[in-house]
Amino acid sequence: MRRYQEKATIIPKRLETSQSQQPVIITGSDLVGSAYHWNLDYLCAHLGYGLYTVYSSTSGKFKYYDEKKVPNVPSFKPPTSHTDMTFQDFVSILRQKNDSKWIYLQQPLNDTVGPRIEMDFKGFNWDFAYRQMKKNRWGPLTSNLLLVGMEGVITPAHYDEQENLFAQIQGYKRFLLFHPDQFECLYPYPIFHPHDRQSQVDFDEPDLKKFPLFSKLKGYEGIVGPKDVLYIPMYWWHQVESLQGHGETISCTFWFKAAPTEKVVYPLNAGQKVAIMRNIEKMIADTLKDNKNMPHFMKTMVQGSADRPPTALPSFRPPCDWRFFGTISIAAMLWPVAVSEEEFAEVSHGTKLSCFIVLCYEN
Ligand SMILES: O=C(O)CCC(=O)C(=O)O
Numbered sequence: 001m002r003r004y005q006e007k008a009t010i011i012p013k014r015l016e017t018s019q020s021q022q023p024v025i026i027t028g029s030d031l032v033g034s035a036y037h038w039n040l041d042y043l044c045a046h047l048g049y050g051l052y053t054v055y056s057s058t059s060g061k062f063k064y065y066d067e068k069k070v071p072n073v074p075s076f077k078p079p080t081s082h083t084d085m086t087f088q089d090f091v092s093i094l095r096q097k098n099d100s101k102w103i104y105l106q107q108p109l110n111d112t113v114g115p116r117i118e119m120d121f122k123g124f125n126w127d128f129a130y131r132q133m134k135k136n137r138w139g140p141l142t143s144n145l146l147l148v149g150m151e152g153v154i155t156p157a158h159y160d161e162q163e164n165l166f167a168q169i170q171g172y173k174r175f176l177l178f179h180p181d182q183f184e185c186l187y188p189y190p191i192f193h194p195h196d197r198q199s200q201v202d203f204d205e206p207d208l209k210k211f212p213l214f215s216k217l218k219g220y221e222g223i224v225g226p227k228d229v230l231y232i233p234m235y236w237w238h239q240v241e242s243l244q245g246h247g248e249t250i251s252c253t254f255w256f257k258a259a260p261t262e263k264v265v266y267p268l269n270a271g272q273k274v275a276i277m278r279n280i281e282k283m284i285a286d287t288l289k290d291n292k293n294m295p296h297f298m299k300t301m302v303q304g305s306a307d308r309p310p311t312a313l314p315s316f317r318p319p320c321d322w323r324f325f326g327t328i329s330i331a332a333m334l335w336p337v338a339v340s341e342e343e344f345a346e347v348s349h350g351t352k353l354s355c356f357i358v359l360c361y362e363n
């Protein structure tokens, strides 16, 4: 097991999710009770012959990247590659035990699975899942990702824009979790970068000159094994390692959309502040259309406003008509960036958020 220097508290164990948006490990859960007999042989026999996405890496680390954002950064070199293959082919590569090639299957469960798996899937404790969804006012379930990994594979630190009930079926995974208020210590990539939502810091070799606040990082640690379900609240950072010595890991996620913003309550929480930062960063990136100059632009904007003497404010005249400013819905600013255009229009009541940028920065 890898050792890290972060100061970790143990993730609490409970029977249900907590309403305070805290991660918890639910032990002895029957959420995927009908899948506890899943292992490589059973899945080989019953998953069918559909194609599954298998990632490979020479380092054992599987840092996610968004293919759609690759053209934004011409110098970007993908750290992993992926191929679609049958589950049976995946298992035969996995059993070759090639020390320099790590593979990790990650694929949403779909309707190509055979009838036995379909029955197991239908037997999940959907009542429990939907009760958590209702209780926490999450949006609808979006997908169940099946994860089958070799011992030792690592998903580096990142956050997701969805709520997650993470069910462990086989093997053990060690989670490091960090509250959204640790944002500054984790140095995420810019939003237009393919590694958006991922930390730039390599936990095994942190460059403290470049990322000095990483030394202040504080987090939670927990190991999940069969019958454990970990609730990962939206915007919580997590790094996941499949532990050595316990066989392959099999897990299944239950991802839910964010709770809609019914009423904005101040002070805003750290997750809502991350949402605002992402929305503003996205608006700037979309408007500026010049990713190379984004860091300089952002720095100038922040330093400019931090250094501006307060006496300058009374003489400040808006450069153009600011009335539009008031029409931008706060709810839209708090909404995760990764939503479809239609939902975006719904939460923002049709207001084009990009007006904000045009009005503020074009003059
Ligand atoms: O289990 C893993 O390797 C990654 C899981 C993860 O990041 C997630 O479920 O959000």
Ligand SMILES: [Fe+2]
Binding pocket: 158, 159, 160, 238
């Ligand atoms: Fe994740």
